[in-house]
Amino acid sequence: MAQNIIELKNITRRFDDDGYIAVKDFNLSVGRGEFVTFLGPSGCGKTTTLRMIAGFDTPTEGEILLNGKDITVLPPNKRPINTVFQRYALFPHMNIFENIAFGLKLKKLPREEVIKKVKHVLDLVDLEGFEERSVATLSGGQQQRIAIARALVNEPEILLLDEPLGALDLKMRKEMQIELKAMHRQLGITFIYVTHDQEEALTMSDKIVVMNRGSIQQIGTPEDIYNEPKNAFVADFIGESNIFKGIMTGKLRVRFCGGEFECMDDVDEGTLVDVVVRPEDVILSDPADGTVTGTVTAVTFKGMHYEITVESGKYEMVIVSTKAQQVGDKVGMSLEPDGIHIMIAEDHITRFEAGITSDYKLDYNGKEINCDLTKIIPGSSMKDGVLTDSAGQSVDIEKIKINVSIQPGDIEMSDDIEAGLTHGHIINLIYKGDHYCYVIRTAHGHDLIVDDEYLWNMGDQVGLILPEDKMSFALKK
Amino acid sequence: MKYRFSRKHLAIPYALFLLVFVVLPLIVIVYYAFTGNDGKPTADNLLNFFGDPNTLGTLLYSFILALVTTCVCLLIAYPVAYALAFSGLKSKSVLVMLFIMPMWINFTLRLTALKEILTLIEGNLAFHPFLNSVVGMTYDFLPFMILPIYNQLDRLDKSLIEAATDLGADKVKCFTRITLPLSMPGVISGVAMVFLPAMTNYVVLDMLYNSTYIMGSLIGSYFSAYDWHGGSMISLILLALICIFTLLTRDNESSDVRGGSLI
Known part of the structure; x- marks a missing residue:
């Protein structure tokens, strides 16, 4: 055979x-x-x-x-x-x-x-x-x-x-x-x-x-x-899954979704990882017993089970359970080590979504980013100070979101907390031979990766400068 | 009762047209065909047609001329249509247009041009009347053969050919077992569109100095000699022949589930 x-x-x-x-x-x-x-x-x-x-x-x-x-x-x-x-x-x-x-x-x-x-x-x-x-x-x-x-x-x-x-x-x-x-x-x-x-x-x-x-x-x-999906694409394509950005915080320990979990995949400490959690592997409990807590935002009856969506801080988790929950309930969530699948993240690019302000600038939590919208939205042009599409209609900026991405090496760190778009504190650092790789938790709860050649300390509060000329923009589909 | 307009009323003008220009003339033709000069019913006209070697000769000549024209058209049109339909060219429609374009020019003009060319080659058109007529008609009717065959081949599901290849057929077997049978509705349609006019279109012969009568010119000659009865009978016979031919091809087409083509 x-x-x-x-x-x-x-x-x-x-x-x-x-x-x-x-x-x-x-x-x-x-x-x-x-x-x-x-x-x-x-x-x-x-x-x-x-x-x-x-x-x-x-x-x-x-x-x-x-x-x-x-x-x-x-x-x-x-x-x-x-x-x-x-x-x-x-x-x-x-x-x-x-x-x-x-x-x-x-x-x-x-x-x-x-x-x-x-x-x-x-x-x-x-x-x-x-x-x-x-x-x-x-x-x-x-x-x-x-x-x-x-x-x-x-x-x-x-x-x-x-x-x-x-x-x-x-x-x-x-x-x-x-x-x-x-x-x-x-x-x-x-x-x-x-x-x-x-x-x-x-x-x-x-x-x-x-x-x-x-x-x-x-x-x-x-x-x-x-x-055992090998990467985020496979995990996403095969079956329902929750995929989170996470980081290894110790031997067989991983931090994601605002909590620290025990896992079974041996990955070096400090490595940025994608974590896959199947909806049926999440254990719901009282808020006090869970590793992380959250609020139920949606419950759908699926015949054999309920599909429950729980929001925990910035994160959203889809859970399959035979027991119904009420929308608004506080719940605790925990995971067995074999319910967590770790994949090494392919890139450390920082990505975020931005809206458009009335004077055609990108809005990131109240701070402005300049960019040429006519190059991002196909067929659009500026006419008498109004952004118009190929048919000559003015573009409804309320409906448009722009995906912004930036490489970890292009982000600069500063002592001045207000110097850049955002700020945060260093939660992890790894020496990568010729530079340090920092994981920074921003004030808004995101973890982002910054490569820098200078040494900073754990817990330092830093301002993050994201140069506009290093950003790439794409229209959100 | 209140008058209400419905969709079927739209057919009234056409029905009137049909009555005045098709049904009534047909009745007149049938009447004339089966009456003599004295107005009494007779079958003499029918017997005259089949008893006269000249008229039978004309029928045979028309038939052979139409047959040869159709064959020549088919032999040229099929490979052209095949090449057009199966070429991976993006400009396919432009090429098809090139073959259709002569139809945009008045056909007497086209024939005059052809006449000049043939004269240049043959010296005197009188030497090859039959050949000239076939060339003229082929030139005239070729697009009517190419189009239906091309349409049929172009619509042919190419995965059928892949399936045949997959099942072990080589290129020749693919053509004879799949492509050719599936293109038959187009071929039949093309043949009908060439054969029938080729039997009657005497203008081509006239312009190319072929003085032999075909069915169209024969009828004309009877009428110009005021023999309404003989002419009507020949028209009726031709009509019967066309009917038989159409019925035969129609049968063939409807037996094919994919049927339908240009006409």
């Missing part, structure tokens, strides 16, 4: 006309008989990867090995791989029998054998006796089954499924998920499945490949992916 049926090595697909990279340095080995799912949002490159395996697309770089043989440029009709297309792609001018027999007839199989095999796969997909029906008379679910039958009848080594259930209604989709899984077990064929539905992926797969922007984010079993 350890034998790999297909291997993708350093696959990159770049589109010549606009240089867009659909798939970037993709490496994957699929074992014989595995059920592998490519999971990701639309445009993440999962379908492109599938098309390269099928042979409809050719990688710009890298190679695809089937049973150890290079098939990178082999045309689709020469590959022992069949595809179930997203929109079924049944031949409208042929009846069901002719559709399914299409591949067999091309192989010039004797007629009796073709009839036998077609009958067999129709049994398999539960559509006995449909041979003479025309494609147009079938429902979506039935067409889907015929598409699967048409691919399976050729006894491919690998079956590729490109979002095959996307066009079906929820109930039908659930049924087909179970049937597909059963078929996979029964036939022992390798399935490579593409979907953007995380639940579908978790239900059916042996192995999930999470993709985003053409790159693999994580490969693992459904349990791995769910319980």
